[in-house]
Amino acid sequence: VYRHDARWAYIVMCCMYPVICATSQQDDEFVLSEHTYCLHERPNMPGVAYTEFHIMYVIGPHIVLLLRSDLLPEIVEDMDDAAKQTRERELAKGMRAYPNPDQARSLLHDLPVAKPQKTYTRDVHNRMVFSGTGVPTVETDKLLFPLFSIDSETVQLIISVIFEKAFGLSTIVYCTSTALRLALDFYLALSTREGDFSMKNVLDEPDLKYLYLKKLQSVSHNLGSTTKVVCKVKRSTKYQGVDWLSKQPLIRSRSRVTSLC
Numbered sequence: 001v002y003r004h005d006a007r008w009a010y011i012v013m014c015c016m017y018p019v020i021c022a023t024s025q026q027d028d029e030f031v032l033s034e035h036t037y038c039l040h041e042r043p044n045m046p047g048v049a050y051t052e053f054h055i056m057y058v059i060g061p062h063i064v065l066l067l068r069s070d071l072l073p074e075i076v077e078d079m080d081d082a083a084k085q086t087r088e089r090e091l092a093k094g095m096r097a098y099p100n101p102d103q104a105r106s107l108l109h110d111l112p113v114a115k116p117q118k119t120y121t122r123d124v125h126n127r128m129v130f131s132g133t134g135v136p137t138v139e140t141d142k143l144l145f146p147l148f149s150i151d152s153e154t155v156q157l158i159i160s161v162i163f164e165k166a167f168g169l170s171t172i173v174y175c176t177s178t179a180l181r182l183a184l185d186f187y188l189a190l191s192t193r194e195g196d197f198s199m200k201n202v203l204d205e206p207d208l209k210y211l212y213l214k215k216l217q218s219v220s221h222n223l224g225s226t227t228k229v230v231c232k233v234k235r236s237t238k239y240q241g242v243d244w245l246s247k248q249p250l251i252r253s254r255s256r257v258t259s260l261c
């Protein structure tokens with residue numbers, strides 16, 4: 001009955017690994033929305049294909065926990081050319097299920113991170129081998145989680161996913177207005193990707209998504225920015241000949257942006 005949930009649970013437990021990342025710049029801060037404790041970064045076409053690239057959990061303004069797919073590059077294992085090529089083949093095979101495979105790419109594809117290390121293994125010629133004696137026990141079996149520092153662009157890409165997925169929610173929470181302005185400017189000006197996996201897609205008809213983007217633009221302007229939203233307009237046959245996007249909307253987005261600090 002719940003086969004899709006069972007498949008998702010298997011993917012999370014067996015095909016993904018946790019990574020803890022921290023901002024490298026003090027001015028970079030993550031924002032929170034109502035879903036940033038389980039935020040999915042994936043190309044998803046129901047009934048066609050499903051690939052879970054990342055599940056994101058914002059822990060605080062400067063720390064995020066990622067569950068990262070085994071299909072994406074991993075800096076330690078990829079030092080072995082055979083392992084790297086196998087990973088790339090498996091990823092390419094999975095992407096062939098999409099109408100536009102070349103566009104089904106994670107925003108964080110090249111994130112330089114590695115899997116947590118076990119206390120009873122060691123690296124020998126780029127391969128993990130058992131380094132202890134006997135069988136590891138619960139008391140001695142530990143995982144070591146490195147804290148990876150990520151650059152400003154990566155931070156802003158993660159926040160852009162948060163903004164994109166926050167459409168339809170009621171609240172976005174930030175800490176400092178400087179960091180919020182940086183994040184909004186990046187997201188609003190971000191070039192839209194081609195195909196079915198682009199962000200900021202709106203219709204040329206009464207569209208709540210467009211109103212949501214305009215509200216974010218208004219917040220950005222209130223903070224002193226002049227950045228205008230870049231969005232991808234998809235044509236609708238229902239409102240042919242009506243330039244709705246240039247008219248004053250009669251409805252409002254219900255999302256609000258509020259300070260936590």
